[in-house]
Amino acid sequence: MTAAITAAGGSAVADTNDISTTGGAEALVASALSRFGRLDAVINNAGIIRWAGLPEADLDNLTRHLAVHTVGSFLTTRAAWPHMQEKGYGRIVMTTSSGVFGLPTNVSYATAKGGVFGLTRSLATAGRKLGIKVNAIAPAGMTRMAGDGDDAMAATMAPELVAPMAVYLAHENCPVTGECFAAGANRFARVFLAATPGYVHQDGAPTVEDVAAHWDAINDETGYTIPRNLPEWSGEFLAHLSSD
Numbered sequence: 576m577t578a579a580i581t582a583a584g585g586s587a588v589a590d591t592n593d594i595s596t597t598g599g600a601e602a603l604v605a606s607a608l609s610r611f612g613r614l615d616a617v618i619n620n621a622g623i624i625r626w627a628g629l630p631e632a633d634l635d636n637l638t639r640h641l642a643v644h645t646v647g648s649f650l651t652t653r654a655a656w657p658h659m660q661e662k663g664y665g666r667i668v669m670t671t672s673s674g675v676f677g678l679p680t681n682v683s684y685a686t687a688k689g690g691v692f693g694l695t696r697s698l699a700t701a702g703r704k705l706g707i708k709v710n711a712i713a714p715a716g717m718t719r720m721a722g723d724g725d726d727a728m729a730a731t732m733a734p735e736l737v738a739p740m741a742v743y744l745a746h747e748n749c750p751v752t753g754e755c756f757a758a759g760a761n762r763f764a765r766v767f768l769a770a771t772p773g774y775v776h777q778d779g780a781p782t783v784e785d786v787a788a789h790w791d792a793i794n795d796e797t798g799y800t801i802p803r804n805l806p807e808w809s810g811e812f813l814a815h816l817s818s819d
Contacts, residue, residue, distance in 0.1 A: 590603050594621055601654045603654070608658065614658045614659065615745075619669050621643055621647050636683045637682075645691055645694065656707070671755060672688040672713050700803075708752035709752055710752060714759055715732060715757060716732050716737050736758070736759055769800060770802060771797075
């Protein structure tokens with residue numbers, strides 16, 4: 576990859592530090608600052624996958640995924656954050672995955688990538704006043720980690736087709752923060768967490784029978800909202816209390 580960037584006229588340096596450790600993440604950031612003199616953007620893209628479902632997926636399987644995907648993204652961002660905060664500017668791109676939608680044998684991978692989604696949302700709220708925007712991509716591409724595919728599949732889902740979204744989210748003109756976007760195979764789409772208006776019980780304490788009787792209303796997607804943060808969701812969810 577370094578050679579490809581250099582051949583295209585860019586400048587790159589390889590770094591083999593272990594980003595799942597505090598020292599490794601800090602060394603990575605220090606290396607970038609030493610080589611380039613500044614730090615404008617971080618793209619957290621390190622990852623592994625070890626296919627397994629319950630009960631075969633053990634604690635070691637889960638821990639290894641969390642260490643690279645979630646902890647690695649956290650530690651690298653944590654090391655870069657003070658430098659971005661000092662400048663009042665930064666762009667951070669996390670790599671989550673459509674794997675969070677679930678497969679029988681990706682339990683540890685999906686758990687770790689779900690953690691990355693939560694990390695993205697939380698850091699976005701902290702970065703808003705600091706000029707730091709934090710977003711996530713869910714790539715759809717044929718890579719070494721994704722497994723082998725035939726030539727047609729490899730061409731249709733080449734990793735390069737994900738790059739435009741990653742670059743845009745890392746660009747100074749990026750208009751959003753706290754969002755997630757799927758990218759690959761020439762398609763780009765927003766992925767979001769939403770809440771339905773639900774059902775508000777009016778007469779006394781609700782029972783399990785009330786939940787069952789109003790199940791359709793609880794699940795009705797009409798008028799769903801997309802909260803930007805926890806306070807916004809709480810305000811919407813508890814809005815009926817202020818009208819009492």
